Amino acid sequence: MKLKNSVINRIKTELESGDFCKEDFEILESEQKDSIIKIIFKPKKEYYFEIFETTIKRKRVDRSPLANLSGLNHEYEEEENATLTIESPGNYKVVESNQVSNLDAAINRIESWTTNIREEITQTSLNKKMEIEEDLSWFQERVDKDIENPEDNFTEEEAHRIHDKLETLRKRIEELETKIGCDESIKIAAEETIQKTKDDLKIYPKGIWYKTAGNKLLNLMKSIVKTQEGRQVLAETVKNLLK
Helix, strand or coil, X not given: CCCCHHHHHHHHHHHCCCCCCHHHEEEECCCCCXXXXXXXXXXXXXXXXXXXXXXXXXXXXXXXXXXXXXXXXXXXXXXXXXXXXXXXXXXXXXXXXXXXXXXXXHXXXXXXXXXXXXXXXXXXXXXXXXXXXXXXXXXXXXXXHHXXXXXXXXXXXXXXXXXXXXXXXXXXXXXHHHHHCCCHHHHHHHHHHHXXXXXXXXXXXXXXXXXXXXXXXXXXXXXXXXXXXHHHHHHHHHHHHCC
């Protein structure tokens, strides 16, 4: 079934109702049986929206006066026209189907589908951040295992050595910020975080300092890290604090 241009234009309007523009999508006249139209999200082609008009069988119960008099609930099947959408991503599943009342109702679901795309992309980014956090769980374990005399304060020599490492880290972060183009607020946060960890050397025992400083630095780096190279810098610089 070929849709009118006015209907295609309405679909394009729905595609622009969220965070995307119509150019982000490809609208196809599907060759699949009963399929009216298929929309593909160009940046990630496994995300699609398809509308079908088909017939489905439903079970009915004969509730006529004669059936009621006989006391029998006679069941029978009846075919009816149905409009369906197949959406990926769906509200809860990777692929979902929805039966709607008509073509207008199907088109109205497009905005919800584009919202699901945005949420899925956002969640994927969040999952990557969570992976970074999981990858860095070793730090606290290393502190418990490798730091000798965690209740003692740092000697002047130890504090000086860590101070130098923090200064090296500050310079590495500056290089990374310049390379990836961080905004000013992140640069200020980086300076404040490293200065605070330096100041804490004079106050906290070793075990507490390593854990609190480690958390500060890891949180800072996670706000900067966007690439695999950044992750490597993160791992190398934090590990160096434990040497």
